[in-house]
Amino acid sequence: MNLPKLQSAQSWDQLRKDESFWEALRQDILPQHLYHCRWFGGKASVVQQVFFSQKLLLKSGFQHYYLLLIEVFFRESYAHNYFLPLAIAESREKLPAQAVLAEIQLADGSFYLIDAVHDSGFHAALFRKIVNHEMLMEGNNRVFFRAHQELEMEPEGFRSQLLNAEQSNSTLIIQDRYYLKIFRRLFRDKNPDFEMNEFLAQQKLFENYPKLAGLIWWEPGPGVNISLGLMQEKVPNEGDAWPWMLKEVEQYFKNGDLAGLSAIDKWPLVSPLKISKLPAALQQNPGLDFFKRIRTLAQRTAEMHLALAAVKRDRHFAPINYNGDFTVWLKNRLIYQFDARYNLLNKKLESLPENARLLAEKVLEQKDLIINFILGFDEEQLRSLRIRIHGDYHLGQILIQGHDFFILDYEGEPESTIRDRKVKQSPLKDVAGLLRSFHYAIHAVQKNQNLRSLEHQAAGQSLYQAISGVFLHSYFKIAFQQQLDIGYRKEITYLLHYFLLEKAIYELGYELNGRPDWAIIPLEGILDITDEIKRHAY
Template identity: 40%
Template sequence: MNQEQEIDGRIVFKYDTDWKNLLESERFKKELCDDILEPYILSQRWYGGKASALKYIEIIDSFPIEDASDTFYGIVLEVNFREAFVHNYFLPIAFVTDKKIVDDKFIAHLKLNGTSGFLVDALLLESFRKQIFEKILEGEKYRYKEIAYRRGRSNQSKGYKSSRLMGVEQSNTSIIYNDKYMLKIFRRVYVDENPDYEISKYLTAKAIFNNTPKYLGSITLKFSDKNVITLGLMQELVPNEGDAWEYFVHNLKLIFEELSRQQPKLETLRATKYLEQISITDVPASILAWCPIEFFEDVSQLALRTAQMHIALGQERINTAFTPQAFSNDYSVWLKNRLIYQFENRINLVENNLHKLEGLQLELANELLSKKKIIRKQLLDFDETMLKSERLRIHGDYHLGQVLVQDRDFYIIDFEGEPESTIRDRKVKQPPIKDIAGMFRSFNYAIYATVFNNYESYDFELEELFEVADVLYSHIIGVFLKTYINEVQTANLNIGYIKEIEFLLQYCLLEKAVYELGYELNARPRWAIIPLKGISNILNQQHYE
C-alpha cells in the first residue's frame, strides 16, 4: 500500500526511494500532479486561475538546485483549464523532517524509504534562500545545465547575512536579503523573458533611469534552444514610506476633511477645460484654500518621474526590443481586435449585472448600453496614418500602486505589464500616453475611493462630493500634463503635437475605463460607478471623470 491515513485525517504518501531520486519516480510525479498539488495551489495567493475550472496539472520541467550540503528541486507546472487555456507556474520544493520548521505550511506528508517528513515550498527555508542568493553572487561561474544565475554589474554585495520573505504577496514571492536587496521569484512564468526583468535590466545598464530599483541579478531557465523562462529578478531594495496609492489617498482624505470644515460655495469651483494643461501657479485660490499647494507639487513630481521613465525607454537606437517604432497597420489591427473583444465582453457583463445596480449606477449603465455603437465606433476610429508620434516599450500597468514614495519623491516598480494580457502582448510597443491614461484613471479611483469610504462624515450630499471630485481631478490632470509634456518635449521624445496627444489620451482613457469595468462588475459592483462615470464623461467631453 502506497498511502496511509494520519491521525489528523491527512494522507501520507509512501515511496521506496530517497529525496535525491524522488523526481525520477513516475508514480511520485503522477501523484504529485493528480493528488497533491491541486488542493495546494488552489489555496495559494499567487495562483491566478481561481476563476477558472482546473482540468489537470503536468510537470513540464524539473531540475535540481543544490550545493554540497542541500538538494532542492525546481519544478515548472503546466496547469490546464477546462476553458482550453493553460498557465505555467514555478514551484521550488524541499523535503524536511522537522515540522516545526514550516509549521502547517507544508504541501504534503511524505514517507521516503521509511523516513517521515514533509514536502514544502523551498522558499520557506532559509537554507534555500541563502543558496540561491550565493549562486547569483557567483554569477556565470555557477550554471547547472539549463539554469543560469547572473549577477548584475551594480551588485556590490559581499555575501549573505540574512533573508526574510516580504509580507503580503500577490502574484509573486519576494525575498529581502541583508535588508538591502530584493529577489522576486516569479510564480506564474512564461516561455519568454519576463518584461519586468527585461525593462529593469535595460533601465539600469543602458538607459540609466535612477527612480526605479537597480537591476542586480537574475535566475533564468533555458526551456528550449530558443526559449528562456525568467524565474527570478534581483533588485535593490528602495527604502520607502509605502506606495503612492496609500500616500495620495491619505492626503485626499485630509483634503476632503478640510473642504467639509470650510464649506465653500460649490458653484464657485470650476473644472478646467477638457485636457487643459495648467501650471501649479494657475491653480485657483478657491481650490488652494482647502487643497494645499504641496499636493499639486507632488502630482508634478510624479509627472516628472513618469516623463523621465519614458525618455529613458525611448532613447534606444540599437536594441530592437527597445527601439521606438512608428504606428503601423499591423499595430492598428492588433489594437482594434483586442479592444473590440474586450468591449463586447464588458457589454455582456453589464447586461448580466443590471439587476445588481441602482440609482446613478443603473442610469450610467443604461447610458453605456444605449451608446455601445458610439463607443465601438470610437474604438475602431484609430487611424495610424494620422499619427506622427512613436510607440515605445512602456510600463503597461501604470497606476499609483506601482509607485513607491520616499521623501516626496517617487520610484517606479513592477514592469510586468497588464495581468490580463499575454506575454507577447505586454511587449508590444505602445504610445507612452497609455501609461499616462492609466495613472489618470488611478487618480480618479483614489478620489472616488476617498469619497466612497468617508462620505458619511462629510457635510455634503454624495452628488455634491462628485462635483468636487470632478473639479479636483481636472486640476490634477492639468498639472500632470503640463509637467509631463514640457519634460518629454524638451528631451525630444516624439509624443506628437497637442491634437495627437489629446486624441491618444482620450482613446487610452476610454480603453482603460472599459478594462476596469470588468473587474468592478465581477469583484465589487458598487464601485462600477467609477469606470461607468469615466466612460460617460469621456464620451460627453464636458469635464473630467
C-alpha cells in the same frame, strides 16, 4: 487539515530516480494543491492534467531542492506554465497551510514536502548562487544566476523573509537590503519586468526605480529564455502613492471651503494647467506643496519614458511608428474587451446599487458611440512614435521617498498575454493610467465617506481636473523639451481620450466581477470620457 501521504524507498537527494513518486505527486496531489496557491492563475478553471516540463536538482552544501517547471492543462482547452521549487521540512508548525503539499516517508526519514519559497535555506541558496554568478547545468538545461552589481554574503549571518502580500509572484526580502521576486507563472520569453529592469540598468538614464541587483533565468534549449527571478535593491520609502493620495484627498474634503470649490469652472478633461494658474482656493487646499509633488511625479514619469525611448538599435525597445497591424490589434483587443464588459454590465444591471444602476443605463445607451470611437482609430492620422511602456501604471506602482517618487513593477497588465504586454504603445497610455488612478482615489474617498452632495461632487471634480492639469503641463513640457515624440496637440488629446476609455472599460470588468458596489467609479469615468468625445466630435 489531513495531508495526503507519499512514500519512496529513495532518500531526498536521490528521489528523482523514483518515477512512481513523481507520478503520484503529479496526478494525485498537484491538481488539488494548486487551487490553494495564491499565485495560481487558473482558479476559475478546471485542472485536467499536470505535467512536469523540467525537473532539476539544485544543490547548496548539504541541502537539496527540486526545481520544477509544471505545465497545467485546463478543461477549457488552454494551458499555463508555473515554477514550483520543492523542499522538505521536519515540522509544519510554523508553515502556512498552502505551503505544505504532502507528508512523505523517505529512506532518510519522515518529512513534509513544501513549496521551497517557505524555506530560508532555499532563500540563502538562491542568493549565494547569484553572488557567485553560478550556473546549474544538466543536459540541455541551464539555469543562470547573475549578480548585476558587487554583492556579498554578510558575515553576521543570512536573514530573509517571505512577503505575503503579492498574489501572482513570490517576493523575498534578503538581508533587509534586496527584494528577490520569484516569478511563478512562466512564459517561453523574458518576463516584461525582468526585461525592462535589465534594459533600464544597461541604459543608466533613469534613476528613480529600484536598482537591479541580480537575475535568475532558465534556458531549456537554444534561444529560449524563461525568467525565474529578479532581485532589486530595497528602496527606503514611506509606502506607495495610493494611501498617500487617499490621505491628501481626505484632508482636502475635510478642510475645503466647498462653496468656493464648487464654483470653480470645469476644465477640459485632458487640459494642461500651470500651478500658477490654479484658482486661489486650490492653491490653499490641498496647497501648493501638494501640486509641486504632482509636478515631480510627472517629471519622473517623463524621465522613465525618455529612457525607454532612448535606444534606436535594439529591436525590443527602438521607437516605431503606428501602422495597420498595430491598429488591427488595438481595435480587436478593445472591441473584444468592451463587448465582454457590455454583456457583463447588462447581466448584472438589476443587482447593482441604484446610483450605479442609473449610471450603467447611461453607459449602455452610449454603446454605438463607444464602438464607433474604438473602430475609428486611424493610424494614418498619427505622427507620434510608439515605445515600450510600463503598461500597468497607477499610484500603487509608485513608491514615495520624501518628496520624490520611485517607479516599480514593470510586469504589465495582469489580464494581458505576455506578447500583448510587450507591444509598443504611446507613452500616453501610461499617462492615462495614472490619470485614472487620480480619479479613482478621489472617488474612493467620496464613496468611503459618503460625500455625495452636489458640492462634494463638484469639489472632487475640481480637484481631479487640477491634479490632472498640473501633471499634464509638467509632463508635456519635459516631453517637448527632450524631444519625446508624443504627437501634436490634437493627436495627444485624441490618444488620451482613447486610452482613458480603454482603462475605464478594463476597470469596469474588474469591479463588476469583484466589487459591484465600486462599479460606480469606472462608470462615472466612462461617462466623463464619452462627454469629451461628443464635445470633440470625433
